[in-house]
Amino acid sequence: MTLQSLRTVWFSNTRNDLLAGLVVALALIPEAIAFSIIAGVDPKVGLYASFSIATIIAFAGGRPGMISAATGAMALVMASLVKNHGLDYLLAATVLAGVLQVLAGWARLGSLMRFVSRSVVTGFVNALAILIFLAQLPELINVTWHVYAMTAAGLVIIYGLPYLTKVVPSPLVTIVVLTAVAIALGLDIRTVGDMGALPDSLPSFLVPNVPWTLETLAIVLPYSATLMVVGLLESLMTATIVDDMTDTRSNKNRECVGQGVANIATGFIGGMAGCAMIGQSVINVKSGGRGRLSTLTAGVVLLILVVFLGDWVARIPMAALVAVMIMVSISTFNWASFRNLRAHPKSSSVVMLATVAVTVYTHDLAQGVLTGVLLSGFFFAHKIGQILLIQVSADDVQERRTYSIYGQVFFASADRFVEAFDVDTPPKQVRIDLTHAHFWDITAVSALDKVVFKLRRKGVDVEVLGLNEASATLVDKFGVHDKQVADDMLKGH
Incomplete structure (x- = not known):
């Protein structure tokens, strides 16, 4: 890489990348804790994973500005493995999933994204927007009026501040201001610290304590293969979305390899498997993040926050982060797709709606996208067959x-x-x-x-x-x- 290209990829947008990375780091903390709970592991497993994956993918990934970390889709896959066999088997599955992803990148499987139609991508985006919004509802049910007031105030700041200034990302201002208000008024509302204990030490290298036998491989391989497919599918779809948002191109095969390298390293420091995150990637782009520096900042700042500033981070009200995620869901949803339902060909509309319906119903991105791809193939074959x-x-x-x-x-x-x-x-x-x-x-x-x-x-x-x-x-x-x-x-x- 030449000095000019290095400067373009890393330092052409320095201030915005640093600020956007800080916003993403704050938003990653409750997500990583929540996904750890879903997987049935200690919160530090998800937090270490988010730090490791974001940091490594900043160098190894094929899509600058995209955020990768521990995710809910991957956590759901791992839950039964942890329940039946324990954390060490999860770490082994993470490493093996990473190896499979590297092999997929070398086999150029990232090129298969060209077979995913625009209708499937739109359905994927809309489904994720809905799932992101639904994930915030538990924080807004059976709570005091203070939570609603804080959330509403957060949305006012997020959407109102850009009319006054765009020097600082409005989501970052929202988090800082609402945290200060909650502390000053002594509000008794749910905070990040209520979700789980934050780690107080840096991650260390470890080898999963499992028997290195064919029996272990038979247990781990099905989970690793599923993690590989789900992780690459979500990552490549997210890369496509960020491509569209930034009007740039990405290297999908390099992204496959990068995701694999990140997961291999993560498994050896006690972290769970992860992949690209559409919500955090949208936050990053909307906050001005474009380069690899934003992703690296998100990972490094996340670790600094939870290990060295954990007492302060624990006091961030969940209402502030809920407001940010509601903004993400609104920004992510493709509103024009519903206005164009009658104008677009019926087959395209059916594919988009089916992708949304299956993804939201199953909470499984892989099933939703597979449904959309199969329907697209069916409609295409039928149409060409008539010619x-x-x-x-x-x-x-x-x-x-x-x-x-x-x-x-x-x-x-x-x-x-x-x-x-x-x-x-x-x-x-x-x-x-x-x-x-x-x-x-x-x-x-x-x-x-x-x-x-x-x-x-x-x-x-x-x-x-x-x-x-x-x-x-x-x-x-x-x-x-x-x-x-x-x-x-x-x-x-």
């Missing part, structure tokens, strides 16, 4: 009929291809002109074989012509109608 034109011309003198095929022949259009041929009252000769057609799979080749065999059984002389090179290669390899002709000629000879 098949077959023209028939007859020469009654020579008793010959020519079928000219235009379009794509594959599994979704193979039946239409077969049905276009009159095999009940055929002429003596049939020409199948494939000059303007393309065969994509063995289903298409099988359809051609079926037509040719049906006509030959009627005594028809069939000629297939015009195959392009790719289609001809497929037909030569998997087709059988020409091979049968050759066999018949050998037998007749």
Whole structure:
């Protein structure tokens, strides 16, 4: 990396990156504690993980300005492993998940993101916005009026301060001001310290205390594979969203490797597996963060806050962080997507709504995105399958009929291809002109074989012509109608 590119990636936005990283660090603390509770481990496991992953991904990741740390999606996967086998197996699963993610990056699986349609990405964003908002509701139920007043005041500051000045990120001002108010007035409201004890020491290197046997591998591998898929899926989707927000591009394959390296290191310092976080990434971008320095700042400041300034951090009211996360959910949601439901093609709208519905219902991002991708593939195949034109011309003198095929022949259009041929009252000769057609799979080749065999059984002389090179290669390899002709000629000879 040249000095100029180093300066661009790390120090072209220094002040904003530092301030944005500070905001993200404060927002990460309650999230990391909450995710630790979900996974059934001590809060320091999530906090150490968030520090480690954010710090390492700042150097190794492929998307500058994106925040990675301990996440709820990963915590849900790990909960049963911790319950049945304990923390050390979780750490081993984290390391193995990281290894699998590195291998996925080397195999260039990040390139598969090009098969995820815009409708799926929009549905993913909307579902996450809804889940982020729903996650704040427990902090707003069965509480005193002070909590509502503090939350409302936080939203006023967040949305009102930018009209006065943008020198300091409004979420940071919100957290500082509301914390000062809560301390000054002695308000008896829920704080960060009420969520769990903060660590009082730096993380140290450790090797998971598990038997290094095939039996251990059999226990850990299913969880690690799931963590790998969920982590990469959420990270790559988040990278795509940040790409759009910043109008820049990212290296998805490098991001896969970076996530893997971060998780490997995290497992060896007593942290749980993590991945990119859409909420914190949006906070970072909205607060002005763009470069790798913002991600590094978030990780380093997080550790400093919880280890050395834990007594102060513990006094931050949850209402302040709830206000920030409500802002994130509102900013994340793609409001135009609902206004465009009637204007956009029905298939795109169905894909978007299905992705939202499945993700929100299951609280599983992987299931929601998989549903959207499968529906997108189905609608695409159906649409392309309809683009098949077959023209028939007859020469009654020579008793010959020519079928000219235009379009794509594959599994979704193979039946239409077969049905276009009159095999009940055929002429003596049939020409199948494939000059303007393309065969994509063995289903298409099988359809051609079926037509040719049906006509030959009627005594028809069939000629297939015009195959392009790719289609001809497929037909030569998997087709059988020409091979049968050759066999018949050998037998007749």
